Amino acid sequence: MNSFGHLLRVTTFGESHGPAIGCVLDGCPPGIAIAPEDFAHDLARRATGKTRHTSARHEADEVEILSGVYEGVTTGTPIALLIRNTDQRSKDYSAIAAQFRPGHADYSYWQKYGIRDPRGGGRSSARETTMRVAAAVIARKWLAQRGVTVRGCMTAIGDVVPRSHDWSAVEDNPFFWPCAEQVAELETYMDALRKSGDSVGARVLVVADGVPPGWGEPIYGKLDGELAAAMMSINAVKGVEIGDGFASVAQKGSEHRDVMTPAGFLSNHAGGILGGISTGQQVSVSVAFKPTSSLRLPVQGLDVDGNVVDVVTTGRHDPCVGIRATPICEAMLALVLMDQALRHRAQCGDVGEVAPRIAGTTSITDAKR
């Protein structure tokens, strides 16, 4: 189960400290222009080692296109992408090879397989998500040709939340933070956190604009269902919301239901999805990230023989793994949307809307959050 998607199918492979990581993107339409340099921007946004607020591991993340592209254009055959791992430091992890770190997949992998690759978390490392971002570069190109764009930002780091929301601020700071005036404050917050040896959780919002109504497959291929699975497959994710999410619990029906007018929807509590199918409004997804479990703070753990041991993690880790997760969440949103778009085209054709389209169905009330 290292693949996802039904028609646009992503298969990833590789361990944190193995020779390489890679992916195969299958089912991609022919005719999309792709060059090795197309991957640089999004991979850099996800990469560690760029600022002091993420892991110090430095990866060049140079993508080699092994197949599926001829003379710069996709051919419809599987696209294999490969990135060599270049900054592995296996020695960082050797001490804990026989230990189970609390909050880590060490113990569960060991229980499942009876063996684990301890180098940097092996397959359970967030290193794997690099390939999702790479694959999504192609999906984003295809979606953009259809007017669909995907973006994301942080909406909480620990207990800090944005005081205002300005999309244009997001790419100008290392936190994907939508409120410029808070950035200095966050720098201080993160510096103190890093010094303390502890970590915090985070909340990420990703949205898609321009999604036409009709994408999504009831009942078990619902757009929101697949988004939930896609987001939950990212390391450290503990919760997913569509639209108002858990806030819906305390709402009244008369408040939650989004009224339609010829001029558009008057609100977007639904997050752009009803009955598992896009409505034409902005699709919005929120994702909860737990705090990193790899801390310099010692903690009691077990070794593989069941003995109590002191676990101290000295490797390079993110004090807030959620920060770099923004481009990963965007990638998963893009990949799910493109897969659903292809499935919609298969069943219902390309003819577009069949009912009167509500004006401005994309983002009249482009959620304030």
Next chain:
Amino acid sequence: MNSFGHLLRVTTFGESHGPAIGCVLDGCPPGIAIAPEDFAHDLARRATGKTRHTSARHEADEVEILSGVYEGVTTGTPIALLIRNTDQRSKDYSAIAAQFRPGHADYSYWQKYGIRDPRGGGRSSARETTMRVAAAVIARKWLAQRGVTVRGCMTAIGDVVPRSHDWSAVEDNPFFWPCAEQVAELETYMDALRKSGDSVGARVLVVADGVPPGWGEPIYGKLDGELAAAMMSINAVKGVEIGDGFASVAQKGSEHRDVMTPAGFLSNHAGGILGGISTGQQVSVSVAFKPTSSLRLPVQGLDVDGNVVDVVTTGRHDPCVGIRATPICEAMLALVLMDQALRHRAQCGDVGEVAPRIAGTTSITDAKR
């Protein structure tokens, strides 16, 4: 995409007011004793028309076993279950056949398919979930033979939350509420809500005890990922959490990570899943339900020609659709667990744990919530 599960595969069919609903459960191991009367208990828990707090529609929900069972025992071939619809009142819905109700799948289905069955919501009705509960009866039997049990309760109705948590209270009130002393209060609350013509959201907690470590498939078949998709596929769900869920955002890593001792885990913030694989602790999932959109309160809507119309829904509806959702969430949890159990057996065999098992890995700290 009316199927889910990889080895234990559920396919459902049927519309709210069509002749019947049904499902096919494929991949079920042979040798499980099943009788038609086994379905009654769980279906009654989910059924409408039992108390004044749910829709007045009365369905007998008698299950006919059409295949896959010989002399009372599953044979390994597909099990088809059929329930005839008996209390359809198509007239309730005829007035709104050409209207799009705000907050409903009416509009998105119309946009996708260019046609919709307006009778009781057609395929988008929660009527479909009956078959998930039926299919899960078989899964729960199989899981119980392995010591795995599944249960659920409400943890919020609107802004009301339980003052205490007592599992033994849950089945003694119509709200699956874990705090007996609040039941009278809830009755009053719901009566007032029903009279107002409005609705509220809800929050459901489902847990599985006895799950051995090792179930779940990284990366894209993670146990939590599949649970998220399964829950999000239920009508009206807008959010899913594993373990501490969104509360993890504000936590520190030193607080969130669950410490292991030879006597067991000291906490269960993770909700029993690390790296997508069960740890042996209690698996816990929380689900957010939006308030029902079908209200007696009039609202502005559009008709299929784009004209503004007044929408008044006069059919039978639930003022809090989340109430009946508890057994549905339980069903999805059971079906996902059994599918993962079979997949684990396929890849890793039946031999059980390979590492020293932590004592009492199921529910040492059976979450207080």
Next chain:
Amino acid sequence: MNSFGHLLRVTTFGESHGPAIGCVLDGCPPGIAIAPEDFAHDLARRATGKTRHTSARHEADEVEILSGVYEGVTTGTPIALLIRNTDQRSKDYSAIAAQFRPGHADYSYWQKYGIRDPRGGGRSSARETTMRVAAAVIARKWLAQRGVTVRGCMTAIGDVVPRSHDWSAVEDNPFFWPCAEQVAELETYMDALRKSGDSVGARVLVVADGVPPGWGEPIYGKLDGELAAAMMSINAVKGVEIGDGFASVAQKGSEHRDVMTPAGFLSNHAGGILGGISTGQQVSVSVAFKPTSSLRLPVQGLDVDGNVVDVVTTGRHDPCVGIRATPICEAMLALVLMDQALRHRAQCGDVGEVAPRIAGTTSITDAKR
């Protein structure tokens, strides 16, 4: 694994002598007109009890549409079809419940599942194929709207082969035989065979005309690969050929390769498929059926305790099971083609041919066989 198809997905259920057989057809485009009476013609072609040359079992085979069709038109939701079994005679089979009939699935089902439904072969009966024919009625309607038609005939019964090939003769005799002058001879042959208590094998040819170039997915979803699996999934099939099939073994490359001219292909040794993708020529598939193993002739067998027993099958059986297989092979061809058509539309759009189309690519050399 009681489902097949990737986008157009057929799931069947039911045993030979259970209460009912049925299927769910998922992924079907909306807007196809379907009425219960549409199924009668093809089901009658497949049915037993129509002539003395097939099993005497008489089944009414009345199809009930349980879902997915509203006001006579498909809605895009799953279409469930149900047929009640009406002429079960369990007593015919009781004697052999504890025996393994040579050449039957009795023994292999028992070994796999440890249990089997002995009534009429249970799930392994060709009764199941009824639902494939029913599902294909819908596929054939959709294909016909695109100019694609499917037909079939017998090309061998035992060692008898057609002396000439006339498609117009096929539906006028009970053997789907393409040479009218041989029909009386075949009647005599089959009467003698039936009296002898023995059975023979058969060979069926099915072809599709009007298939545009481009359908089929390399590498593991090749059109020919999926046709091979589809045909081999039919009871009693032991071989499948595309185009010249096994005759290709002794051919030279200069003889086998089909020359293209602006006026069309000059031959069709390939059977309309190159590289797993349709060429626009007639798609042709040949299928080998083994002789029925249920014979009145006694044979030595084993019982479930390993003892040698005399097996005499007294039930109603076909002396040449291949005869009724013609409409079944047609059904599988239609279902595979429609699934591939949807997949092609998903990846490559509906725009049709991109290269200069060879004139008359459908059936210039409509193979002589």
Next chain:
Amino acid sequence: MNSFGHLLRVTTFGESHGPAIGCVLDGCPPGIAIAPEDFAHDLARRATGKTRHTSARHEADEVEILSGVYEGVTTGTPIALLIRNTDQRSKDYSAIAAQFRPGHADYSYWQKYGIRDPRGGGRSSARETTMRVAAAVIARKWLAQRGVTVRGCMTAIGDVVPRSHDWSAVEDNPFFWPCAEQVAELETYMDALRKSGDSVGARVLVVADGVPPGWGEPIYGKLDGELAAAMMSINAVKGVEIGDGFASVAQKGSEHRDVMTPAGFLSNHAGGILGGISTGQQVSVSVAFKPTSSLRLPVQGLDVDGNVVDVVTTGRHDPCVGIRATPICEAMLALVLMDQALRHRAQCGDVGEVAPRIAGTTSITDAKR
């Protein structure tokens, strides 16, 4: 659709003359010892350039293990294998980039995708099958631990058939020919063929010994159905048979049915499969290969503008592509068997036979052919 298998899942990528070919083997059980040198033997058997009877292209075929193996043992995570292409000669093919070679996938790929990689056939080249052989090395190891072995041989080259059948002769000649005394004759035959510029078809037999009864999933995941799809997915295959295959057509039921005795089956017309499930006898599959279409003999073709052109293929090609196909067919048999074995373990457990096992169910009558 560049993946196959349900639990043991193979995804391949790469073009004939691209930078590399590779595969991802997902779902593999942990604990299998694998080293890079394990691949050499089987890859050499499949490779071109070893004798004058196959294409002169020389590929080193050195396998790099990119993931899924830690300290020489599989970990249960996806195993990625990579082979760099080293002997591409794009110039060989440049002349025909704008032409459609008769009998090739050139035309159908062009029609499907509107673009094709003309270098050496691109994705449609048999170069892709290298990765199937590589993946199967791992499957064969796992099967061997369970007593299951796979082997294959040629049973026809053009119109030449073996005069006798001796498995021990097969690996001692470049034709996988089971009759040593014919080898010199075949050398002469092939030399003459190569000189003539023409090619011939071939027939390959692959068998599996030691397969326990019970593997295979009715109805649409039948062992024989999946074998048919697997074989038909190999380049140039036009037909597949199980057991007696097309010879069954002319057989009587009394002749075809394999009689069971406490000492074993008395024959194996079924080829080890009944009802889609293995019987415990030798599984046997025959595969028909068409003659290579790439000939030095000129032929009329079309160019992409629809003009008639003379096509002369001057690249390096096999005069009988079927020769090297023997290890490829073996690979597909092994991969399908292992996938089915895992699926059987999932549904029915590992406990083995449930009914009295017939003595010597593997290969009492190890088919004479």
